Amino acid sequence: MKNKVYLDFDSAVADMKDGMTFMSPGFGNVGLARNLLAAVHRLGVKNLTGISNNAGSLDERVDVGTLIEAGQVKKMICAFTAPTHPSQITPFVQMYNDGVLDAELVPQGTLAERMRAAGAGIGAFYTPASVGTELAEGKEHREINGRTYVLEYPLPADFALIRAWRADTFGNLQFRLTQRNFNPVMAMAADITVVEVEDSIVEPGDIDPDCVHVPGVYVDRLIKIPPDGDWD
Secondary structure, three states, X not given: OOOOEOOOHHHHOOOOOOOOEEEEOOOOHHHOOHHHHHHHHHHOOOOEEEEEEEOOOOOOOOOHHHHHHOOOEEEEEEEEOOOOOOOOOOHHHHHHHOOOOEEEEOOHHHHXXXXXXXXXXXXXXXXXXXXXXXXXXXXXXXXXXXXXXXXXXXXXXXXXXXXXXXXXXXXXEEOOHHHHOOHHHHHHHEEEEEEEEEEEEEOOOOOOXXXXXXXXXXXXEEEEOOHHHOOO
C-alpha cells in the first residue's frame, strides 16, 4: 500500500506548479489548512486560481488572503468576495479594485454542488440559484416544470488543501465542527488531495467506519500537525 504520510508540509506541496488551481475550504480556523497554505506561500508558485468560501480576511494568521497579497493568485472563485464589514478592505478587495486579479462570485450552494459534481463525474447540472441576476448572464437557461434554471458546470482543481480532525494511514478522514462544510467535497473534486491532520493519524481500522466522512481512495497525502505548528 502506498505510504500517504508525509513528514513535512513543504514536501507535500512541492510539485504544485505555476498556473494550477487549488481549493481551500475556509469556515473558520477549524476548517482552514493554514499550514499547507503557508507551505504554498513559501513555495512561491504564481498565477494560481483559488477556489474557496471567501477570499481571505484581515486576520494576521495565514489564509488564502496571504497568497493573494503575495501576488501568487490571478483569480478567485468564491461565495463571498466582499469582507464581512464594509469598512474593511482586504488585500483581495484592493487588488480586485485595482484590476490586478479576477474574481468569480458563485452562490454558496452552487459552489458546493459544482465541486461535488466534479468529484462525482457529473457533466453539468441545472439550478434555480442566480436566475435573474448578473451571475446568470451568458449562461444557458432552461424551463423545467414551469421553473427557470441555469446550467452550471463542475469545478475541479489540481490540489485540495484541507484539514481533518483524524485520519488513518490509508487516508480515511474524520472531520469535526465546520470541517464538514467544504472539506469533504473538495477532497473528492481535486486531482491531488493533501490533508493536514489535527488530532492523530492512526492505523486502518482504528476509525469506526460510521465516523469516516471521506474514504481514503480520495486522499493522496497526509501530514500530522505538530504541537507547535497548530493555529488555535
